[in-house]
Amino acid sequence: MIDFINFYLFPGLAIGSVYALGAVGISMIFGILRFAHFAHGDLMTVGTYGVLAAAGIIAINPLLLVPFGMALAIVVALLVDKVFYQPLRTLPTIYTVISSFGVALIFRSLVQMFWGSQNQVFNSGGVRPPLVLFDTFRISVLHVQAVLATACIAVALHFFLSRTRTGRSMRAVSDDPELAEVSGLDTEKVVRWTWIIGAALAAIAGLFVAMDTSAHPNLGWNLLMPMFAAAILGGIGKPMGAMAGGYIIGLAEELSSYHWIGNEALISPSYKTAVAFVVMIALLIVRPQGLFKGRLL
Amino acid sequence: MELTGLFFYLVSILIAGGIYALLCLALNIQWGMGGLFNAGIAGFFAVGAYTSAILTTEMSTKHLGGFGMPVVVGLIGAGVLAGLMGWAVARICVRLKSDYLAMASIGIAEIMRLVIVNESWATNGSLGLAGIPRPFGEFVSGRSADLVFLAYVWAVVLIVYLVAMRLYDSPWGRSLRAIRDNEVSADAAGKNIEKFRVQTFVIGCAFMGVAGGLSAHYFRFLSPSATDPLLVTFLTWVMLMAGGSGNNRGAIVGGLGIWTLWSVTEIFVNRLPPEWVTRSSYIRMLLVGLLLQFVLQKFRAGIIPEKSPPIRFRE
Amino acid sequence: MSPLLSIRGLTAGYGGPPIIEDVSFDVAANEIAVILGPNGAGKSTVLKTIFALTKVLSGAIDFEGTDIASRKTSALVTLGMSAVPQSRNVFRNLTVDENLDVGTYAAPPADKAATREKILELFPDLRAKLKQPAGELSGGQRQMVAIGRAMMCEPKLILLDEPTAGLSPAYLERIFDLLLDIRKTGVTILMVEQNARQALQIADHGHVLVNGGNFASGTGKELLADEDVRRSFLGGTPE
Numbered sequence: 099m100i101d102f103i104n105f106y107l108f109p110g111l112a113i114g115s116v117y118a119l120g121a122v123g124i125s126m127i128f129g130i131l132r133f134a135h136f137a138h139g140d141l142m143t144v145g146t147y148g149v150l151a152a153a154g155i156i157a158i159n160p161l162l163l164v165p166f167g168m169a170l171a172i173v174v175a176l177l178v179d180k181v182f183y184q185p186l187r188t189l190p191t192i193y194t195v196i197s198s199f200g201v202a203l204i205f206r207s208l209v210q211m212f213w214g215s216q217n218q219v220f221n222s223g224g225v226r227p228p229l230v231l232f233d234t235f236r237i238s239v240l241h242v243q244a245v246l247a248t249a250c251i252a253v254a255l256h257f258f259l260s261r262t263r264t265g266r267s268m269r270a271v272s273d274d275p276e277l278a279e280v281s282g283l284d285t286e287k288v289v290r291w292t293w294i295i296g297a298a299l300a301a302i303a304g305l306f307v308a309m310d311t312s313a314h315p316n317l318g319w320n321l322l323m324p325m326f327a328a329a330i331l332g333g334i335g336k337p338m339g340a341m342a343g344g345y346i347i348g349l350a351e352e353l354s355s356y357h358w359i360g361n362e363a364l365i366s367p368s369y370k371t372a373v374a375f376v377v378m379i380a381l382l383i384v385r386p387q388g389l390f391k392g393r394l395l
Numbered sequence: 396m397e398l399t400g401l402f403f404y405l406v407s408i409l410i411a412g413g414i415y416a417l418l419c420l421a422l423n424i425q426w427g428m429g430g431l432f433n434a435g436i437a438g439f440f441a442v443g444a445y446t447s448a449i450l451t452t453e454m455s456t457k458h459l460g461g462f463g464m465p466v467v468v469g470l471i472g473a474g475v476l477a478g479l480m481g482w483a484v485a486r487i488c489v490r491l492k493s494d495y496l497a498m499a500s501i502g503i504a505e506i507m508r509l510v511i512v513n514e515s516w517a518t519n520g521s522l523g524l525a526g527i528p529r530p531f532g533e534f535v536s537g538r539s540a541d542l543v544f545l546a547y548v549w550a551v552v553l554i555v556y557l558v559a560m561r562l563y564d565s566p567w568g569r570s571l572r573a574i575r576d577n578e579v580s581a582d583a584a585g586k587n588i589e590k591f592r593v594q595t596f597v598i599g600c601a602f603m604g605v606a607g608g609l610s611a612h613y614f615r616f617l618s619p620s621a622t623d624p625l626l627v628t629f630l631t632w633v634m635l636m637a638g639g640s641g642n643n644r645g646a647i648v649g650g651l652g653i654w655t656l657w658s659v660t661e662i663f664v665n666r667l668p669p670e671w672v673t674r675s676s677y678i679r680m681l682l683v684g685l686l687l688q689f690v691l692q693k694f695r696a697g698i699i700p701e702k703s704p705p706i707r708f709r710e
Numbered sequence: 711m712s713p714l715l716s717i718r719g720l721t722a723g724y725g726g727p728p729i730i731e732d733v734s735f736d737v738a739a740n741e742i743a744v745i746l747g748p749n750g751a752g753k754s755t756v757l758k759t760i761f762a763l764t765k766v767l768s769g770a771i772d773f774e775g776t777d778i779a780s781r782k783t784s785a786l787v788t789l790g791m792s793a794v795p796q797s798r799n800v801f802r803n804l805t806v807d808e809n810l811d812v813g814t815y816a817a818p819p820a821d822k823a824a825t826r827e828k829i830l831e832l833f834p835d836l837r838a839k840l841k842q843p844a845g846e847l848s849g850g851q852r853q854m855v856a857i858g859r860a861m862m863c864e865p866k867l868i869l870l871d872e873p874t875a876g877l878s879p880a881y882l883e884r885i886f887d888l889l890l891d892i893r894k895t896g897v898t899i900l901m902v903e904q905n906a907r908q909a910l911q912i913a914d915h916g917h918v919l920v921n922g923g924n925f926a927s928g929t930g931k932e933l934l935a936d937e938d939v940r941r942s943f944l945g946g947t948p949e
Contacts (some may be wrong), residue, residue, distance in 0.1 A: 131948070142906055143776060190734075239761070260808075263815060266804065266808055266811060266812060266815075267812065267815060269801070269803060269804055269806060269808075269828070272799045272803075273801040273802055273803050273804060274798055274801055274802070276795070277795060277798060277799065277800075277801060279763070280763070280783065280786030280793050280794075280795055281812055281813060281815070281816060282783055282786070282788070282792075282815070282816025282817065282863075283791075283812070283815055284782070284783040284784065284815075284816075315712050326901075395941065
């Protein structure tokens with residue numbers, strides 16, 4: 099039981115936080131710009147390497163350098179939207195999907211060009227001992243930080259979307275873009291904010307993964323599938339749903355390799371990624387609008 | 396050398412280019428005719444490659460089979476299995492917006508990769524399958540075998556091209572394009588959209604499987620790295636887009652043309668200063684990514700744009 | 711006095727052949743004007759063209775003496791115009807209160823709280839539903855939210871596309887009564903209506919459109935009495 103909590107439940111929550119932060123962006127982009135953003139994983143990678151670059155110059159805890167990664171991801175996302183996605187906006191959205199598929203590749207090759215393709219470990223001042231609670235629970239400090247940060251972000255995002263003018267405009271455009279236009283809302287501003295938030299959260303998520311393991315050019319791409327699954331699970335256009343979806347997928351992945359029956363892992367850990375896919379497919383069959391009644395695009 | 400060397404370099408480009416032309420024709424059936432976005436080309440390609448390899452290699456203790464069957468049987472098996480996989484994906488996703496099909500197809504490609512790496516009883520894991528025969532391998536050997544294989548590949552390309560042309564020009568193909576161009580009116584006309592789309596996707600996937608099989612026979616050796624998901628899927632998309640989606644001839648031209656470009660740039664980037672040579676493959680990737688953006692924005696019709704075949708009336 | 715809105719020789723469409731051709735009419739300040747006509751006559755297209763949602767091919771649209779034919783929708787809201795589309799006229803996942811609030815973003819009123827209060831007095835039904843998602847309301851209540859949203863920017867002119875479509879006869883009368891109330895607050899209304907007879911009873915002027923062009927214009931009473939109009943669009947004999 100203790101093992102279950104230490105080695106499955108907490109890691110599940112930690113990776114769930116990462117998926118949650120990534121899926122929010124995917125869900126908002128899908129809701130507002132109406133296309134599945136295939137470069138979102140690689141946008142995460144870009145943000146992560148932004149922090150990595152800063153960490154090479156400033157020797158403090160990389161978590162404190164996350165603004166550098168966020169800034170890089172935001173600038174890159176806005177630039178890509180302007181140069182590559184915006185010219186395609188009048189076409190069927192599938193062209194933008196194809197374009198984003200290409201942008202994923204562009205991001206990755208740029209990262210490889212500048213930083214090489216080897217694994218890079220964050221130098222965070224040696225291995226930190228885990229938190230020990232009641233002499234039994236041993237939790238990685240980083241995992242706790244990831245969960246707490248995600249919780250704070252969720253609260254802030256909820257406040258932003260429900261109280262501020264920009265947030266409400268974003269929800270309005272996501273709800274009905276034509277009516278938003280009739281209401282005279284500034285759609286381009288909404289699109290800008292969508293990228294800003296999506297990219298910033300992607301950078302944070304990428305950093306947590308990289309600090310937990312290591313940074314490498316495929317870091318984000320490998321997370322894309324579970325993030326899509328989480329976004330669909332939560333219902334497109336439901337940011338809080340996407341966050342919940344992230345945790346569900348994260349827990350499902352980790353808990354599926356627990357030895358529920360006998361001593362064998364229920365599903366071999368090497369098939370973890372497949373769990374997200376199976377959940378997504380099952381959902382598309384049974385309830386494509388997601389658990390929280392999102393929109394079906 | 397240099398002429399024979401150059402000649403066989405050309406042959407190798409034409410063989411690989413033919414395999415890509417096949418992938419483009421297959422993708423053209425899905426995207427060009429049906430408007431379906433397949434982001435998991437590499438997955439269907441890999442299934443085809445492993446199926447054909449397992450069916451045709453000699454009995455081995457290292458992996459499933461081999462069953463020592465003729466290459467033709469292997470390729471048919473590759474098509475059938477890849478088609479079945481495509482059917483499963485399409486059944487679920489075809490009724491949803493095309494983005495979902497893209498996500499699901501990329502997922503299935505990812506799972507196929509996991510299966511191939513992990514299920515070593517069947518695939519020999521990362522060590523790969525060796526001794527995959529070539530067609531007519533018992534009659535020719537050495538370099539001339541490449542020439543035979545070249546003819547074999549392009550014969551398959553020709554067959555698939557003829558099939559694709561027939562499909563394109565058939566009432567079935569016309570309905571499909573009607574669906575692609577205007578979903579609502581085709582629906583109103585009573586065409587069974589879902590069924591047609593599933594069929595398109597399955598046929599395309601089957602041909603992708605055949606292309607995968609051919610590549611396995613070409614290299615005679617197959618390991619998980621041979622079906623790098625990104626390169627295969629991505630190059631095929633760029634090729635079809637540049638060649639002209641919706642046009643079968645454009646698909647072949649795009650496949651062959653971009654592959655030639657891709658191969659030739661390898662020579663050029665290798666002459667870059669040494670500190671850049673290691674990065675050359677990334678630069679090429681970057682350029683292909685940018686090429687796709689350019690084609691999408693400025694050159695959507697491609698080299699040979701789609702032309703609707705004239706409607707013929709039966710006398 | 712010059713009209714609030716003046717349309718002259720308006721031709722517009724969606725890229726193919728024009729949907730409306732050479733349409734002309736005026737809307738005076740503080741009146742209710744209604745556009746009538748059979749299905750496919752281009753009634754909604756006229757509204758969309760005024761509101762810059764359809765491309766103007768030729769002709770002029772003057773609002774308070776300025777030509778607005780090439781302005782963007784958001785600029786028109788700033789000038790004092792707003793619109794309610796026919797279907798999908800509320801943000802379904804936003805609460806009623808949020809829907810009203812969104813109405814102020816393009817052109818904030820001087821005193822938002824006062825405007826909101828004024829609108830809630832017009833639509834007292836909405837007061838109890840402020841925290842509910844608009845998608846959960848009935849069709850008639852949604853129409854009220856939609857009109858309320860359009861009024862939050864204190865417009866001079868509201869464009870309504872079939873405000874009674876799909877509503878029960880009882881609700882239809884309520885909406886028409888509300889439109890009269892709205893006019894009393896000084897707002898001008900230009901609407902498209904299918905329920906021609908009832909609409910003409912509350913309208914100051916009606917404009918009949920056939921095949922994308924002008925057919926007849928007149929006061930509500932004139933059109934109700936007009937033999938041609940009655941035979942073609944109103945059906946049957948006058949009561």
